[in-house]
Structure formats: C-alpha cells, structure tokens
Amino acid sequence: MSDAATAAWKAIESVESKTLKELFAANPERVARLSGRIEWGSDETAGGILFDWSKTHIEDGLLDGFEALAEAMDFTGAREKLLTGAKINVTEGRAAEHTAQRGTGAEASVEEAQALLARMKMLVDAIHDGALGDVKHLIHVGIGGSALGPKLAIDALTRDLAKVDVHVVSNIDGVALEQAFEACDPATTLVAVASKTFTTIETMTNAQSALAWLADNGVSDPSGRVIALTANPEAAVEFGVDETRILPFMESVGGRYSLWSSIGFPVALGAGWDEFEAMLAGAQVVDRHFAEAEGRANLPLRAAFADQYYTRVRRCQTRAVFAYDERLGLFPDYLQQLEMESNGKRVKADGSPVDGPTAPITWGGVGTDAQHAVFQLLHQGTNLVPVDFIASIAPGDMLDPAHHRILLTNCFAQGAALMAGGNMAADGKDPARAFPGDRPSATMLCDDLDAATLGALIAFHEHRTFANAVLMGINPFDQFGVELGKKMAKDIEAGGGEFDASTKALLEAAGL
Template identity: 75%
Template sequence: MTRDEAWNALALHPDPTLEELFAADPDRVDKLSTRLELRGGEAPLGIRFDWSKTHLTDTLLSEFEALAEACDFAGMRAKMFTGEVVNPTEGRAAEHTALRGVGKESSVEEAAALLERMKLMVEAIHGGVFGEVKHLIHVGIGGSALGPALAVDALTRDGAEVDVHVVSNIDGVALEAAFKACDPATTMLAVASKTFTTIETMTNATSALKWLADNGVDDPTGRVIALTAAPEKAVEWGVDETRILPFAESVGGRYSLWSSIGFPIAVALGYADFQAMLDGAAKVDEHFRDTDGRANLPLRAAFADLFYSRLEGAQTRAVFAYDERLRLLPDYLQQLEMESNGKSVNVDGLPTGPTAPITWGGVGTDAQHAVFQLLHQGTHLVPIDFIASIEPGDMLDAAHHHILLMNCFAQGAALMSGKHSDDPHRNYPGNRPSATILCDDIDAMTFGALIAFHEHRTFASGVMLGINPFDQFGVELGKEIAKKIEKGGERFDASTEALLKAAGVG
C-alpha cells in the first residue's frame, strides 16, 4: 500500500460520536489508556496517557498502522536512533536521544563526554570555584531559551541552587528586568547559541557584559559560559575555551535542552536532578524505539493528531496544563510542533495537504474563564490535551488540588457529553475530543519524560505527513529582511517604508 492509498482509506472513516463509541465498546478505556512506568520499587513513578475521549477506533487505528507502514515509519525511526540522516534538506542526523543514552554507540559516548564536561562546570560553580555565584543570566532565543525557561520554572518552585533568569527577547525591557533582579558581583552569564552568531542573543550578551563592567566587575568575559555547537566562534568572541560547553551539530535547537543548552537547568537544580530529567526522557526513548503500532504512545498520539488535522479539518490543537508548574509548556510546544511540522511541501519538495495545526493553550483553571466558552459552544473543532499531576505542587490545604483536578476531569467529561437544552443559548453539543496525560508527580524525571513524549509525537507526525520535521527555513526570511533594513540602501513595499519612516528605523 502506498502513502496516498493509506490516506484514501482513512478518508472513508465513519463518524460516530464519542458517547456512541463508549457505548459500543465497554473495553474502550482499557484499550486507549496506558500507564508508562518510569520508576519501579518502593516509590513508583509513572504517567497515564488516556486517549479514549478521542474518536480513535479499532478500525482507524488499524488504518493508521497501515499508513505508518506505508510511510516506512519503522525505518525512519531506526535511522534516527542509529544516527543516520533524517534531515535531508540539511544533510544531518538528529541525535538528541544520544544525550539521553539512547542512540548510536559512538554518539552516546560523545554525548556522555560532553555532559560530563558540563557536570564538572556545574559542580565547580556550586563548589565556589568562580567565587560566590547567586545568579545566572542565560541569554538565548528559540530552542536555546524555551526549554531552559520551562524547566527552570517548572522544577525550582521549592528553591534553586542558583537563581536563574532566562532572557530571549531583544526588547531591552526583558534584559533590564534580569539586571534588576541580580547582583552583578555574584552573577554569571550563559550565552546560548548554536552558531554563536544569533543577532538577538549576541546583542543581549554584549549588553550584559557592559552591565557587568559598568557595575565594577573587573573581568566580565571571565563570567561567561558559552553553550554552542561552534566553539571556535565563542573563542573569537572572547570566551576562554575552558568555559565553553559544546554540543553536537546533529542536535537541533528545539531538541537541545538535553545538551549543554540545559546548563542553566543543571545550575538551578543541581546535576543529579538534571540527570533524572535525562533518565525520564530515556524511558520514553526506549518505549518509542521498541514498541510498534498503536501500543506506541507517541505514535498513537500522532494518529489522533493527524485524524483531526488532516481528516477532520481542525486547524488548531490546544494544551491546558492543570498545574502551575507547567504554565510555560504551551509556549514550548508551540515551537516544537509548529517549527517542526509547519511545512507546506514534502521531503521531495512537492506540495502537501494540511500539516501541523496551530498549537496554543494555557493553564487551568484560568483558561476556563477565558477560552472555554469557544471550546464548549463555538464553531471550531479543537482537539484538547489536558495535563495534570496527582501529587500537588503546593503545601496548602488539600482542597486546592482537589478542586484543580475536579475541574480538569470535569472539562473533559463536559466536552465529550455536552448537555442538551431546548434553549439554544444553553445547549452544549458535546462530542468534542480531548486526551488526558495524568502524571504521578511533576518532578525532574516526569518532566523529562513529558518532553521526550512530545518530541517523538512530533517526529511521528512528520514521518506520516511525508515532511522533514528537523529543518526550519521559515524562520529565516524575516531575519534576512531585517538585515537588509539595517544595512540600508534597499526599498521595500509602501507600507513597510511608511512604518520605517514613522519609527525612525533604518
């Protein structure tokens, strides 16, 4: 069967409601809910993935399995884990899993050596080798900032070894906020850029060095740790080679928090917790590598994603974390999913159909009072992921967490069932899909597993769409035009010219 034949077969699916699917199959929850164990023993830890409130059926799952086979999903997955080229437009492998100890043996060994170098740096900082260090300003953008920001925010609610501030925006207001929160005498600077030429990052880094110098730091560059795949560029910029933490060229930006880009995470948490994050991701890597068909959790999630975006016309997918610790997760997933699969041509350069939906979301219960009106009674089909933790992240009265979880589960039930009323203003149509990811707790290991799950889910979707999820040429055009504006001597459209004149730019 070819890819097109597999898609054509899927297009002929019946359209039962969710309530009809539950009524027809008493085993539906067991079939579409799976617990992934991350740790056994006296303190077991795991995550429950419940896709039963989606429209997946046994027939659809079989047809999606046929699609995966037609797309050589197993072959592409093997290529990724063995370090072969899976990014054909740039001629690169994608070896982020090697950083977690799963991949080509030589790549795993190289990654372990680089992470050991980072570990020694982290221990040196915590041990006082660089003097008293209370603050770290981490400058990066995109994948060099979103992952560290999410992890630090999620995992340091009970305190941090070092106070970390992640700055990505070129808007000076963001950097000034970090300056106000830090004492320059006890602050280090991490500069994260794969190429060490990213204009936003390098401009922020230069301003941070000036801030250190202006506030009495004798050797500002001596406070810099460079995180890059281009160490020679960092040396040219002035960073001593002993303070450069490299990572492999085969690690893409939005997959890089496992590498030295995760340095601020390790500084904030301590290296033991950073290692736990890697270990949690490795558990998902092994499951994804070794499990076939619908039992493969990231692949099953990709089946549902493609069903709604490709066959049902859903243009967005929403993620609601019913946990304040994961408030930045929708931002992180926006880049992971939309930069990876937001393409309009396949690997052969030919036009393709709908690819990545727009990823968006928020935090429950805040979102219930902001956007859920549209989700319950609006005209858009929006598949939803709910993410929650059984263990609370606070020490307050248990009522707080009890109400939080009640609301999370109630929203999924209400979206599915709806409520009929003769008053059209109070009628809820129901039959609106959702999935639930229920964690035992939000700790470093669970966090690593959650991120790896979404990485593999994104990869699986890309393979079945026939696109390359590892390039991102779409982010370059605007940057090229900005450089032309800065250089001057070139004319643009009338609107842009008027805006440049009004702002005094260019």
C-alpha cells in the same frame, strides 16, 4: 504519495463517523483499549504517566488504517534512522541526535554526548563548590530552543528552592534584559550565552549588553563571568570566552531539541545536577518505549494517529494544550515551537508539495485560569478543537488538599463536559445554554511532576512530533521559514533592501 499510502488514507476516510457517546456505548473496553502507561523506577523513584485517548474519536477501524499508513510511510525505517544517527535531516544533510544526549543513538554519538555532559557536570560542580566565587544568579541569554526549554525546566523544577537564581532572557526588547538586571547582583552573577552558531543577532546583542552591565557595575573581568553554550566553540573563543568555560554540543543536535545538551546548563546549575540527570533518565524511558513498541501500542505514534485524524480528516486548524499544574505554565509555549517550527511545512522531504494540511496551530494555557477565558469557545464555539489535558496526581503545594482536589476535579470535569454536552436550562430548550458535546480531548495524568516526569513529557512530545512528520512525509528538523524575515531585518539594519510601500512608511514613521 505512494499507492499504499493513498489506499491507507482512503481506508481512514471511509470509516463511518460516530459520536463519542456511540463509541463508548459500542465498546465497554474502550478506556482500557485506548489508555496506556509509561513507567520508570522502583520504590522511591517509581513514577509514570497515564495517557488516555478514549475521549477522542479514534477507534479500531481508524487505528487499522493509520497502522497501514505508518507502514506505507516506512515509519519503522524512519524511526531506526532517527535513533541510530543516520542523516534523517535530509535538507541539511545531517542526523538529528537529541536522543543520543540521553543515551539512545549511534555508539560513537552517545559516547561523545556523555563526554560533553561530563564536562558540563564538572563546571556545574565547580561553580556550586565556589570555584568562580560566590555565584547567586545566572542570566541565561538565548532565543528559540536555546531559551524555551531551559525556561520551562527552570520554572517547573526550581519553584521550591534554587541552587542558583536563573533568569532566562530571549527577547531583544531591552525591557526583558533590564528586568533580569534588576533582579541580580552583578558581583554574584554569571552570564550564559546560548547560541548554536554563536552568531544569532538577538542573543549576541543581549550578551554584549550583559557584559556592559557587568563592567558598568564594577566587575573587572566581565568576559570571565561568561559561560558559552554552543556548537561553534571557535566563535565563542573569538568572542572572548575562556576555553574552560565553553560547553560545546554536537552539531547534529537541533535547537528546539537541545535542552538535553549543554543548553541545559542553566537547569543543572539552578536545579542541581541530580535533577538534570533525572530529566535525562525520564526522557530515556520514553525513548526506549518509542524504539520498542509497535503500531498502536507505541504511544507517541498513537498520539500522532489522533493528530492526523483531526487535522486531515476533520480539518481542525488548531490543537489546544491545558496544563492543570502551575509548574507547567510554560509547556504550551514550549510545544508551540516544537510542533509548529518542526511540522509547519509546505513541502515534503523530497521537495514535492504537501498533499494536505500539516501542523495545526498549537495553543493553550493553564487550568483553571483558562476555563474562565477560552473554554467558552471550546464548548460552544463553531471551531472543533482537539484538547490535551495534563495533570499530576500528586500536588505541588503544601496547602489544604482542597486546592489540589478542586484542580483535578475541574480538569476531569472539563473533559467530561466537552464530550457529553447538554443544555443547562431548566426546561432543556434554551439554545444559548446548549452545549453540542462530542468534542474530543486526551488526558495525560502524571503520578507526580518531578524532573523525570518532565523529561518524559518533553520526550513524548518530541517523538509525537516526529511521528506526525513521518506520516506526512515531511522533514521536521529544518526551519528555513524563520530565515527570510531575519534576512530582511538585517537588510534594514544595514541600510539596504527593497521594500513595499507599507514597510517603507513604517520605517519612516519609526525613524529607521
């Protein structure tokens, strides 16, 4: 760690700790100073998200220290490298150009991305127009970033009406694929195979089984029903996919950042191209904010300041995310991969050991269900857990407005209760009914949950994750930690490898 970074951390750690109540009492402008909006569109297309960190322990002294840390870690330079297509992924010697897919990046990369997306639009339009016959279902097979992003977006955007019924299958457990088969008519089903390398064993095994299912059910040319989404089109051709049905994406787009590329094909097919394009546009608005805003005014960077404070100063090992919207039920799952695969590292980008904790464990659920399951620990447990609440002002249903009113009041009340604490006993003295309070939360309040908002939310968290990585000096764009277990599984499949006594006994018990 540089001298400047060390000095910044010393300044951060020297800030006197105050309770949330004390912070509010000391600053009548606290809500305004620690809230911010990102907005887009006008008239019918207008939308935005309000971000409120006032119920966290962040205050001016800490923000000063974190701005100094960002300067010491050259956040501005790292951001420029990310957004201009420089080789920011140093361990793999490549750029990380997910923002180019939505129009922010090196000119040549943006042009290439636009051309690839135009190719995808042509195929989506052709399918919707009946060029591949009557298509009512799509089975999308992928894993990790090739599945989590599409699954989240499909779930959020196609609940009212889907142009094509999409089933995302990631698990190699055959139960998952059989469930998709049961919901689809093979005569009207396409199969999308999403794999950057087109060699991922879980995905390719599922793809082979899907082709066998089509053949067994009377489809004369199963390969003709396959759409390949890959950065390795040659491998897709070898697999038997027609070149006209291969949708490539750039090698510089990482898996967990790939929703914006051809990996988003099932979203465009299921929700419609206009919805997919709106999602890209919402993300681009956040890209512009991230590129232009400086210091604490940069909202993803401000979120990273809070993350770093709780993880490295307060030593919080987890961060919870609760979406008070059924359509965002998969958002915590999506964030788990984005944050933990990106920043769950032991070494810095230069190969030296990290000098403190890195990514906390991301977890969460859906309100109000979670209130009756895990909030007991949040309110009265011994672990301090920073919480993010996400909600929409506009309801996603047509029922009695009481539903949405109760949903929102519960969301806001939970944040207030976490901060305030108290004792629910009549005499205020029963320890079992005591709530310590002073427990932090942030709230992201969306005007509505539409495609643009979803794109903005995802892009915000991508940049938040990157900002955290820069402040820690690590590379968020590699994921070597997933490789060892995969290699050992391949060794078992091939009948080789040396294993410990426990693993050998398990293999023997399972008949492997």
